[in-house]
Amino acid sequence: MHPNETRIFLAILTGVLVIIFLIGVFIISAIYHQKQNAQLKLAQLSVQLKALERERARIAADLHDDLGSSLAAIRLQIKHLKTNNQNDAAIIDEAKSYIDEAIQKLSYVSFNMMPLILQRNGLSDAIKELTEMIELTTAIKIKCDCTVDIGDNDRRIHFYRIIQEVLNNIVKHSKATAVNISVSRNERYILVDITDNGIGFDKDRIIKNSIGRGLKNIKSRVEVLKGKSYLSTGINKGVHYSFEIPDTEHNG
């Protein structure tokens, strides 16, 4: 190269290097702020979910304790009613069955809102109860292999809600006849796997049309648990939900 050319080349090279340096600064700053922002969002989400669950637990307890005991009292009173009139007896029987239905519905609503059994007996019993309820009201057969229990109350609720929403989706959308649930623990993770043999769906389409509320909630809860969510499906291929959540109880 001509000496003049060498100087021009060096000038150009310097310019390019400066621009690359600036891009580098931008990348580092982006990574830094994304990290900060992600942590903040997660903390906010965690607080929001906690408040939501606390409110649900309060309402569920109120329903169960106040309304539930009132209904039980009414039922007892009706039971003691005696009449010789044929018509009145029929009305009394009818009232009894309405009350029974109301009690049933009430316990269903309060169970959905916050199963007391989740706090009392732990995750596996709550899931068992949930699956029994589904088997009772639908034609789905559920195989449940869940013996793992979660010590921390907030975390336990997250696990339960995730499984609940997945089962909701299966009941609502899948047309499945058989479902497999497995919750297991290895040395580092708690693994939740749920498969159904239903119609599946086009994942890319659902995601493109901005993913539904339920899936979003599942994902948020898994993020709060610092885990990962996987979903594999295809049309007529059933759905496989799988979650991999760090086991904080084993490694502090």
Place this chain on the structure above:
Amino acid sequence: MLNSFAFDLVVSFSIILPAITGLIKLNQVRWNYLPFILLIWIGLFNEVISTIFIFSTHSNTINSNIYVLIEYSLLLFQFYKWNGIERKKCCYLILLGIVVWIIDNVILNSVWTNNSIFRIFYSFAIIFLSINQISKVIINERMSLLKNTIFLICIAFLIYYGCKAFIEIFNAFHLGFSNAFNRNIFMILYFANLFSNVIYAYAILCIPTKQEFSLLY
């Protein structure tokens, strides 16, 4: 020194790195990343053809001119798959690219010469789309960006196509410098190419093995 043929060859064939990681990952890679991996293999194929042409006819302009059009279309399709661009816009941009390519390679010049207009156009298009995608990822991603395939690839795009746009614009002025000077200028692009191929290889390794959901923005 720098401008030895062997060096050229090594840099050009650094695309083997991402091609191999793409092959390793292939059965785990979702359809969402396929256009990019396809592009890497086509790129490798193009390097082979170029080498053959340079040995036989001393010019790889014809296949390069065709390759950039394929590259542009596949990249746009990839951005569509990443939800960085809507289907309609993607189609319009590809059509626009074809029009610019025809103007550049058929009407104003010929496919047998080294033409700049289309290369400048598509470099800028890719840069804009990359910046857009990077912003989306930064806002929506909660996991580490350093393991985010889309983010990494877009950063590499930014640097590689940035250099490319710069050099093609420089070229378009026909400043009449010596051959040695022009070679050195192109050396900048070679280094950017080497760098981006290493990033691509790493980014492909970062593609999640199982199908994570709502990963795309």
